[in-house]
Amino acid sequence: MDRIRVKYTKGRDVRYISHLDLMRALERALRRAEIPFALTEGFNPKPKMNFSPPLSLGYVSCAEYFDVDFTTDMPPETFISKMNDVFPVGIGITEAVKIDRASKSLNSIINGARYVIRYPFGSDIADRAGEFLNNEIIIEKKSKRGVKTVDIKPLIYDFSVKGEDTIETWLPAGSTESINPMYVLKAYLDFAGGEFREEGAFITRTEQYIDRDGNTPMQAGVCA
Amino acid sequence: MLKDKLLNEILPKVEKPARYIGNELNSVHKEYESGMVRFVFAFPDTYEIGMSHLGIKILYHLLNKREDVVCERVFAPWVDMEEILRREGLPLFSLESMTPIADFDIIGFTLQYEMSYTNILNMLSLAGIPMDAADRDDSHPYVIAGGPCAYNPEPLAQFIDFFVMGEGEEVIGEIMDVYKECRKKGTSRQDLLRRMADVDGVYVPSLYVMTYNEDGTVRSVKPVSDDLPARIKKRAVKKMDEVYYPDNMIVPYLQTVHDRIMLEIFRGCTRGCRFCQAGMIYRPVRERSVENLMDLAEKLVASTGYDEISLVSLSSCDYTFLDELIESLMDKFKEKGIGISLPSLRIDSNYVDIFNKIEEVRKSGITLAPEAGSQRLRDVINKNVTEQDLVNAVSAAFKFGWRTLKLYFMIGLPTETDEDLEGIAELGETVLREYKKIHGNTRGLKVTLSASSFVPKPHTPFQWEPQDSIEEIMRKQSLARSKIRGQALRFTYHDAKLSFLEAVISRGDRRISMVLKRAWEKGCRFDSWNEYFKFDLWMEAFKETGIDPGFYASRKRPDDEVFPWDHIDVGVNKEFLKRERDRAYKGRTTFDCRKHCIKCGVQDLEEGLKCYGQDQG
Secondary structure, three states, X not given: OOEEEEEEXXXXXXXXOOHXXXXXXXXXXXXXXXXXXXXXXXXXXXXXXXEOOOOOOOOEEEEEEEEEEEOOOOOHHHHXXXXXXXXXXXXXXXXXXXXXXXXXXXXXXXXXXXXXXXXXXXXXXXXXXXXXXHOOOEEEEEEXXXXXXXXXXXXXXXXXXXXXXXXXXXXXXXXXXXXXXXXXXXXXXXXXXXXXXXXXXXXXXXXXXOOOOXXXXXXXXEOX | OHHHHHHHHHHHHOOOHHHHOOOOXXXXXXXXXXXXXXXXXXXXXXXXXXXXXXXXXXXXHHHHHOOOEEEEEEEOOOHHHHHHHHHHOOOOEOOOOOOEHHHOOEEEEEOOOHHHHHHHHHHHHHHOOOOOHHHOOOOOOEEXXXXXXXXXXXXXXXXXXXXXXXXXXXXXXXHHHHHHHHHHHOOOHHHHHHHHOOOOOEEOHHHEEEEEOOOOOEEEXXXXXXXXXXXXXXXXXXXXXXXXXXXOXXXXXXXXXXXXXXXXXXXXXXXXXXXXXXXXXXXXXXXXXXXHXXXXXXXXXXXXXXXXXXXXXXXXXXXXXXXXXXXXXXXXXXXXXOEEEOOOOOOOHHHHHHHHHHHOOOOOOEEEEEEOOOHHHHHHOOOOOOHHHHHHHHHHHHHOOOOEXXXXXXXXXXXXXXXXXXXXXXXXXXXXXXXXXXXXXXXXXXXXXXXXXXXXXXXXXXXXOOOOOHHHHHHHHHHHHHOOOOOOEEEEEOXXXXXXXXXXXXXXXXXXXXXXXXHHHOOOOOOOOHXXXXXXXXXXXXXXXXXXXXXXXXXXXXXXXXXXXOOEEOOOOHHHHHHHHHHHHOOOOOOOOOOOOOOOOHHHOOOOOOOOOOOOO
């Protein structure tokens, strides 16, 4: 019995679909594609799956992940083509590998993600990325318990400005620590003297990592 | 462009943006070409409620099968979205192509519930379409409406160009054909409406005049010319196996109220409960065959990927081949983790076996509807179940391990006394005793006694009945509650004020249009949503329009009164309804007519329209 790790994209068309709704959509796709997935025990059996950490509503991604267990073996290539035949517009699988059934869940191994932020800050804001990273970066983090201020500088693993409308950054994204790239954009605009409008940002998660060396979930527990 | 603005700037700001996107699996996106008819289905409530509605699912796919029609959807925008649309001066838009609603040729509203009517007016306003049908010209779309509440169309007569009576599968195509033909010829709006009136089942209110007596009752509803039908007959399909049913359905991303495959096993109901409008207007009973249903189930599972199939009808346990159907479905789908559910359950212990079988795959609570607390009152309303039936059913359910039970009742039924109301608590106690007999105590048991308020509805044996006043309903609610004791029993009830308005509108005439408009102007919408229901504004609307709501809700009608809906022919005739009403007064029941015809009139509606079991000669 196999476990397969799957890398998929969440495109523009589905960027307003919540994590929970997307999980359901993936489950239904498994059924339409007649994948021999294993079911959980109990009164309400569900496909045995686990997912990478949630992506914020409105963001797109080229690197979302899920694992799924099979009852009978199926080559990853077959899985990819069957699934891509039945997905709704906006979702597509790019890679799949067979992994060890004893491997840890995606949520527990993923600890960082790279984002590309598109934002029209214009030519009058010079690239001040270097200076930005030389100082404390205090942000107000909103949570259910209220607002607290934190210095996120040590949590920005990488940050660079590309041209007049693009930022690339690598941030923690996992079960223990997580930074929303929108905070980083706002902090940078505040620092560089640009106006922040949340709806002006278009954010893409380009990869998720299991360590600071740039290894992805596809490099963990892969079967030989 | 509207679409870009919505996607990039508006949607990030609203709650549940997935309500407005419209690119769900199996949604249909057609390129509009000139010559095509652009139709938009409008559901006057939220996306989650609208997408649970079977009728839209059927007609959406049916219309989109035609190459000359584009059918899209629109739902009532939630208050946050409405606020943004109004502030930004943006029009109400369709989901699929994000086209302004006013650019469509026909807007089809479905009328499921009277308390959604203010949402219709609000949607027209957001679309920038004149609210009154008389104010629309050739540049405006046709606003049409169908669904169960259309059987009394008059409260909406001022706003709707034409109504469609009955089942839509056949008539919707005829309407498209007439529309296309008229448009080709350049027919004026007036003439097109006249042509539509010739389509069976179509009612054009502007071609009918309603006159009133001095006492405010209706004198007559008459067509403006002799060549128009005096009565409009509802449409009903003859053979269910032959009528269109979609083999794929839109799969919403958002969790909707009924988020599963809906497999319609039959239409109509022969039980004859006297308060029930659905039981009268959806006659005759017509069943699909097991083969047909298995075929549809297989296709729908393959095209949707849902993990649950719900067997839908008004009284699913009455399906002739229920055992066979469930066995076949379970054989086919159980291993795949696909569950089967029955939305309504009658009180009968035989069915608990069936239910238990189903529940091996999917476990949920059990719901029974005794409707009244005493046998006397159950006989009055023709709910043909006894206390023993209930005891047998719950006892069987408890033996199988159920611990959650819901019992539905109605408060304010004709002839009801305080003793009947005390019977609600007594039934609750009886249920507890049955549980104790099996488990020794009531630990873990949760019984909800849920009471709605009786609303007399058109085309039912109780259409002549007054509704109890709000105060009386509230008194009865407290009385029923005061008798209910203990941890295991919970009592819930509906807002009496909402039921009062429902009673006014459901038996309203054309003057109610004024009230609806006034209430909407004052800010009423989403009236069936507790947090937005503003009863005081409704009362002001009545006052300002000079309409007495009590005239509609609380008045007992004499036998010979002309009703605002008498010109609508649902098949079941007034003589039958009167006969049933008289039997109700005497506490006499009428048996289920599956075996013997009780001459309700529906088989005379149309040549070849037969009740199930009477169609094989």
